[in-house]
Amino acid sequence: MAEPSKKEATKVVDEGIDVGISRLTEEKIQSVINSVIDEETGARLKTYVETCVHCGLCSEACHYYLSHDNDPHYSPVGKVKQTIWEMVKKKGRVTPEFIRQAAIIAQTECNLCKRCAQYCPFGIDIAYLMSVVRRIIHRLGVTPLYIQDTAHSHSVTMNQMWVKGDEWPDTLQWQEEEAQAEIPDLRIPLEKEGADIMYSVIAPEPKFQAQLIYQAAVIMHVAGVDWTMPASMGWDNSDMAMFTGDNELMGRLKRTHFETAARLKVKKIVMGECGHAFRSVYDMGNRWLGWAMPPFTIVHAIEFYHDIIKEGRIKIARKYKPPITLHDPCNVVRGGGLHEKARFVAHAICENVIEMHPNREHNYCCGAGGGVINTGPPFKMTRITGNRVKAEQLFGAKTKGAEVLVAPCHNCHSGLHDIVHHYEIGLDIKFFGDIIYEVMEKPA
Amino acid sequence: MKTVTRIALSLAIGIVLAITSAWSQDDMTIVDNAAFDNPQRTPSVFVHDAHNEAAGIDDCAECHHVYEDGKRLEDESSEDQSCSECHDLKGSGGQPSLIKAFHTSCKGCHQAQKKGPIMCGECHIK
Amino acid sequence: MHTFYNFVSGPLAWVAFILFFGGSIYRIASMLKLVAEKERFIFSYMSWRYSLRSILHWIIPFATVNWRRQPVLTVVTFTFHLCLLATPIFLLSHVVLWDEAFNVSWWTLPDAVADVMTIIVILGAVYFLVRRVTQPEVKFVTSASDFVILTIVAAPFITGFLAYHQWLSYPLMMCLHVLAGDILLAAMPFTRLSHMLFSPFTRAYMGSEFGKVRHARDW
Numbered sequence: 083m084a085e086p087s088k089k090e091a092t093k094v095v096d097e098g099i100d101v102g103i104s105r106l107t108e109e110k111i112q113s114v115i116n117s118v119i120d121e122e123t124g125a126r127l128k129t130y131v132e133t134c135v136h137c138g139l140c141s142e143a144c145h146y147y148l149s150h151d152n153d154p155h156y157s158p159v160g161k162v163k164q165t166i167w168e169m170v171k172k173k174g175r176v177t178p179e180f181i182r183q184a185a186i187i188a189q190t191e192c193n194l195c196k197r198c199a200q201y202c203p204f205g206i207d208i209a210y211l212m213s214v215v216r217r218i219i220h221r222l223g224v225t226p227l228y229i230q231d232t233a234h235s236h237s238v239t240m241n242q243m244w245v246k247g248d249e250w251p252d253t254l255q256w257q258e259e260e261a262q263a264e265i266p267d268l269r270i271p272l273e274k275e276g277a278d279i280m281y282s283v284i285a286p287e288p289k290f291q292a293q294l295i296y297q298a299a300v301i302m303h304v305a306g307v308d309w310t311m312p313a314s315m316g317w318d319n320s321d322m323a324m325f326t327g328d329n330e331l332m333g334r335l336k337r338t339h340f341e342t343a344a345r346l347k348v349k350k351i352v353m354g355e356c357g358h359a360f361r362s363v364y365d366m367g368n369r370w371l372g373w374a375m376p377p378f379t380i381v382h383a384i385e386f387y388h389d390i391i392k393e394g395r396i397k398i399a400r401k402y403k404p405p406i407t408l409h410d411p412c413n414v415v416r417g418g419g420l421h422e423k424a425r426f427v428a429h430a431i432c433e434n435v436i437e438m439h440p441n442r443e444h445n446y447c448c449g450a451g452g453g454v455i456n457t458g459p460p461f462k463m464t465r466i467t468g469n470r471v472k473a474e475q476l477f478g479a480k481t482k483g484a485e486v487l488v489a490p491c492h493n494c495h496s497g498l499h500d501i502v503h504h505y506e507i508g509l510d511i512k513f514f515g516d517i518i519y520e521v522m523e524k525p526a
Numbered sequence: 527m528k529t530v531t532r533i534a535l536s537l538a539i540g541i542v543l544a545i546t547s548a549w550s551q552d553d554m555t556i557v558d559n560a561a562f563d564n565p566q567r568t569p570s571v572f573v574h575d576a577h578n579e580a581a582g583i584d585d586c587a588e589c590h591h592v593y594e595d596g597k598r599l600e601d602e603s604s605e606d607q608s609c610s611e612c613h614d615l616k617g618s619g620g621q622p623s624l625i626k627a628f629h630t631s632c633k634g635c636h637q638a639q640k641k642g643p644i645m646c647g648e649c650h651i652k
Numbered sequence: 653m654h655t656f657y658n659f660v661s662g663p664l665a666w667v668a669f670i671l672f673f674g675g676s677i678y679r680i681a682s683m684l685k686l687v688a689e690k691e692r693f694i695f696s697y698m699s700w701r702y703s704l705r706s707i708l709h710w711i712i713p714f715a716t717v718n719w720r721r722q723p724v725l726t727v728v729t730f731t732f733h734l735c736l737l738a739t740p741i742f743l744l745s746h747v748v749l750w751d752e753a754f755n756v757s758w759w760t761l762p763d764a765v766a767d768v769m770t771i772i773v774i775l776g777a778v779y780f781l782v783r784r785v786t787q788p789e790v791k792f793v794t795s796a797s798d799f800v801i802l803t804i805v806a807a808p809f810i811t812g813f814l815a816y817h818q819w820l821s822y823p824l825m826m827c828l829h830v831l832a833g834d835i836l837l838a839a840m841p842f843t844r845l846s847h848m849l850f851s852p853f854t855r856a857y858m859g860s861e862f863g864k865v866r867h868a869r870d871w
Contacts, residue, residue, distance in 0.1 A: 124690030125683050133850040136798050138790040139718060139725075147789070154792030163793045200870050201718045203710055204851040205858025365865060374696050375865070419867025443868045444717060566744050566763040626751055633752075637658075644654055645826045646745050652818045 096460045098227030099185050106178040106222060114221045115174030123214055130206045131170055134159065140208060143201035145446045146191055149470040156468070158198035158208040161187050165215045185224045188215035190461040191468065194325070194452035195412035200443060209452075217327030225326045228458025232322040235285075237331055240338050241318035243285035251313045253288040257296045261303075265525055268303045270295070273346065274310035279381075280348040281309050282339065284320035284356045284492055297519040298354060301387075304524055305395040309352070316342025319353050321362035325453025329370055336367030343378050350379040352386045355513045357413030357491035358451060365417060382414050384490050387514055388423040391430045397523040398431055404510075405434035406517075407476070407484035409498060410445035411491035424490060427514055431521050432488075438479035446472050448489070450497020465497060466504045473505035486510045488517065561610035561624055567650035570628065581641075589631055596620050653823045660830040661749075668834035675841030676849055683850065699860045706859020707852060709871040716871035725783070732776030735769040736805065740833070742766070763816070770813045777806035797844065804839050807832035 119127065141147050141157035154160045165184040168176055176184075194209040202208065219225055225233070235244045245253075251272060258270040271277065281302065287294050302309045311317060316338040323331035343351050353359055360382050368376040381389075390396050408428050415421045421442040428435045440446065449469030454461065476487065476498070487502065487509040489495045495511055502509050554574040559565045583589075587603035593612075604612075610624055617623030622630060632649065636642035643649050687694050709715045719726040740746060744760040751757040761769070780802060784790050811829035814820055839845055862870035 125686040125694070126691060128686065129683055129850050129854060132844060133847045133854055135844055135847050136784075136790065136793045136795070138787060138793060139722065141789040142721060143718075152789065154789040157789045157792070159793045160789065199858055199862075203716075203718070203855075204847060205706065205710075205855040205870060207858060207861075369693060374693065416868050417866050421868075564762075625748065629748065629752055640654070645657055645823060647815060647818045647822045647826060 096226045096457070098230045099182060099224050102185075102222065102224035103178045103182045106181060106224070108175065108177065111176060111178065111181055111222065112174035115169045115176070115218055118214065118218045118221060119170065119174070122217065126207065126210060127166070127170075127214060130208075130211060131167065133204055134162075134206055135204075137203075140198040140202045140206075143198040145193075145197075145449060145471045146468040149468050149472075156191060158192075158202075161192055162208060162211050166211050169215075169218070181219070181222060181224055184215055185219045185226070188212045188219060189226050189229070189326075190454055190457050190464045192452060193412070193447045193449060193454050195447035196416055197412070197444070197447060200416070213327065216325065217329070220327035226457040226461065228460070229322055229326055229453050229456040232456055233326050233328055233331060236321070236323055236335055240315035240335060241285040242320040242322055243289040245285050245288055245318075247315075250288055250317060253292055254295065254311060254313075257292050257299060261296050261299050265300060265303060268299060270299050271310045272313045275345075276347045277310035278308040278349050279310070279352045280343045280346055280350070281311050281352050281354075282317055282319040282359075283354040284359050285318045286320075286492060287354060294354065294513065294515060297515045300519055300524065301390070301396065301515065301522070304522060305390040307390070307395075310346055310348065312342045312346060314342065319351075319359040319363050320356065321359060321367060322453055322456055324362045324366050325358070325456070332362065332367050333370045336362065337371055339363065339367075340371070340377050348378070350381050351376075352381045353383060355383040355490040355492065355495075355515060357411040357417075358453070358493055361413040361417050382418060382420060383514065384414060384420045384424045384427060387427045387518060391427060396518070398521050399523045400521060402432040402486075402517045402521050403434075404485040405436050405483045406432045406486040406488050406512075407436045407438045407479035407482075407509075408441070409438070409448065409487060409489040409491075409494055410442055411489065411494045412445070412447055412451060414491065415445065416443050424514075427518075428488060431514070431517050434483070436479055436482050436484040438475050438484075440475075446475050448472065448491070448494035448497035449501065450493040451491075455493055455497050462500065466500050469497075469501055470505070472498070473501050473507060476502065476507050476509060477505070480507055480509055484509065486512055488512055488514060490514050557628065558608070561608070562615070567646070568652060570632070570649040571651055572632075572649070581639075593621075653827060657823070657827050657830065660827060660834060664834050665830070668837040671838040671842075672840055675838070679841045679846060680849055680853075683853070694857060697860050697864060698857065699864045702860045702863025703856030704859075705863060706870050707855050709869075710855055718871075728776050728779050731772050732780075735772045735776070736809075739766055739769045739773065740808070767813070767816065770809050770816075773809045774806060774813065777802055777809070801839070801843050801845050804832075804836050804843070805845065808836050 136159065138154075138157060138159060140159050141152070141154070144156060144158050146156035147153065147158075147160070150156045155164065165187055168180065169184075192209070192212045194212060196207070196209045198208045199205060216225075232242045235242055239245060239247075241250075254270050254272060258268065261268045261270075279302075281298060283295065283298075318335075319339055321332055321335050323329070323335060339351075351363065353363065360380070364376055364380045364382075368374075391398070406428065408424060410416075410421050410424065415424070425435070438445070447469070449455075449465040449472060454465050479487075487498060489498050489511055490513060495513065499511055501507070502511060555571065556569040557572045559569040578584075585603075586605045587601075590603045590605040590607075592599045592602040592604045609627060613622060613624040613627040615624055617626060632642070633644050636644050710719075713726050713730045714720050714723075739761070742759060742761045743766050744763055747757050747760045781799075784794050784798060784802075808829060811825050811832050815822060815825040815829045819825075836845075840848060858870050862868050
């Protein structure tokens with residue numbers, strides 16, 4: 083088969099990949115691939131590979147494919163062909179250069195958003211196949227440097243951002259003090275045993291978005307929620323290990339998180355506006371630990387806001403005026419079905435909600451998720467040029483009048499920021515929390 | 527004269543009848559499929575005399591059999607009847623349907639003798 | 653030729669049917685065994701309701717977003733697969749053979765209808781072939797095996813069509829037709845034609861995951 087060669091051979095320099103590749107031998111590659119395939123996979127991999135009829139119907143699901151003018155190298159099945167098919171077919175006898183390419187494809191040209199699973203007539207879980215590739219890449223030590231660094235941080239500190247033990251409660255107390263300037267009796271209750279809710283966030287919040295904790299504290303306070311935050315390890319619900327294929331580390335992280343909730347004897351875990359953390363806590367990490375469903379009720383911020391607005395625990399003083407458009411994050415919408423609740427919240431707090439198209443489960447990915455943004459600067463343009471279609475979609479919403487883009491997910495937020503900036507779309511990007519904080523009734 | 531005429535006429539009629547009936551025997555080149563409402567295939571090619579001569583069939587009952595209580599009656603034959611008088615389109619109990627009767631009768635024998643057509647289109651010629 | 657015909661429609665057909673049914677049971681059983689051994693968790697996520705919900709959406713033309721996005725393909729693939737399954741099962745001459753051999757028979761298609769359905773299958777196969785060599789996203793993931801399985805599927809219909817109309821050498825075509833049918837039957841469980849066996853399972857699993865865990869539509 084002559085293959086179209088639209089895809090330019092851009093030589094990305096990534097130390098994690100390149101140094102890792104330089105250490106590989108073909109024997110090592112073969113033994114690792116076969117060990118993963120034989121010992122860590124089963125009926126899913128086998129059946130998916132043998133059932134796929136190479137029809138290409140998944141192609142148009144993928145924002146990379148659409149953004150690269152339908153270059154088949156970027157279609158979901160095209161990526162499968164360039165990675166796991168070859169590994170299976172050749173029984174692991176592939177070259178280090180092949181592994182290099184596989185690492186780039188699986189770690190930076192797929193967001194594991196699972197949109198393709200909705201387009202495959204057979205329901206083949208292509209994101210799972212990419213996860214298997216990532217697992218192989220991890221075990222070969224070829225994971226891109228930046229995301230591997232976050233995984234190292236997880237391993238050492240149990241949080242994603244190298245937040246040190248004392249920095250965490252420090253930050254919370256700092257935000258508590260800040261908020262007390264606005265609401266004097268506000269508390270961020272640390273280590274409150276028996277509280278209804280443990281509120282958990284991802285490490286970037288204390289690291290450089292501490293105002294989000296402030297806002298959450300205000301919302302919790304006004305809603306009269308009996309809540310707490312842990313002062314020790316286990317407060318971070320994020321999980322880059324899930325995206326590097328470091329399942330063992332994912333297990334450690336989630337165990338720590340769940341055990342912290344158990345230690346605090348809370349009823350539920352409410353989490354901030356983060357998508358991948360939801361995937362980790364609600365879907366992936368719990369399974370690794372043997373829980374079919376999470377051992378605690380997991381409430382994503384969208385659902386939490388939905389509930390407290392619906393129950394009248396917070397009141398909207400005046401709805402947000404600028405027209406907003408809502409981005410449905412894959413992990414909480416395709417992965418958690420929160421799209422209608424998100425719309426309830428949007429309509430409850432905003433005067434004008436303009437739908438982007440496609441939306442809900444069929445929304446285009448932000449291009450940042452699945453750990454792609456965490457592969458850092460070397461691959462920044464990969465995800466921006468790889469998501470032109472998102473820019474077009476956002477521009478469509480903008481032409482209909484949207485001025486603000488609400489993205490209730492951290493990865494989406496950052497990824498969309500890059501897209502809005504690069505393609506000069508001119509949309510403000512906000513979390514629900516930003517707007518709720520702004521429009522809710524607060525004690526005078 | 528009248529008698530002569532009468533004899534001659536009856537002779538002539540007799541000869542014509544004899545000849546035409548002989549013709550009709552010779553001329554049986556297909557199996558009559560009039561019993562089928564909506565035949566899906568062309569009638570089966572079957573040149574009666576030539577077939578029987580080639581196959582060395584003397585006993586009419588070889589094909590024109592008579593069954594009673596599921597047993598074939600020796601020394602009885604049914605060439606004066608049409609097949610569809612017994613074999614209806616549906617078939618019942620041990621009595622095969624007309625299609626099946628034709629097929630098993632022709633093809634069954636061909637298979638047993640290892641002679642003659644056995645594939646659909648060899649008899650149902652387009 | 654008759655000896656060959658008797659062979660392909662007799663012993664070889666037995667072998668083909670045994671391989672088809674035995675192979676199908678074997679493939680499904682070994683898949684389930686593998687699930688039980690290595691991915692037991694899958695069983696705990698399976699849900700009849702969401703499995704059927706998903707399967708139902710995907711076996712109805714235009715009931716999913718992707719079917720609607722691909723109207724031509726949807727019409728072709730649905731009629732192709734329907735004719736592919738229904739024609740051989742309800743073909744008069746096949747039922748006649750079942751009746752003669754095993755005394756079982758069922759409703760049959762008028763030959764003229766079956767003829768049209770055969771043409772649909774052949775044209776469908778041509779469509780898939782053309783699509784495979786012209787559409788870049790399909791071409792890119794095409795391997796030799798894709799042409800092989802397409803040929804295996806089309807062959808009984810092409811030869812059957814020629815034999816029915818008695819074009820070219822009838823006896824040869826008839827023998828090739830039966831042989832091609834035997835090959836198709838035997839190949840189904842052991843090639844990617846096994847999507848016939850596995851797709852209900854993969855669909856059901858994805859439907860269950862989406863319905864039960866993700867609370868989202870997978871169509």
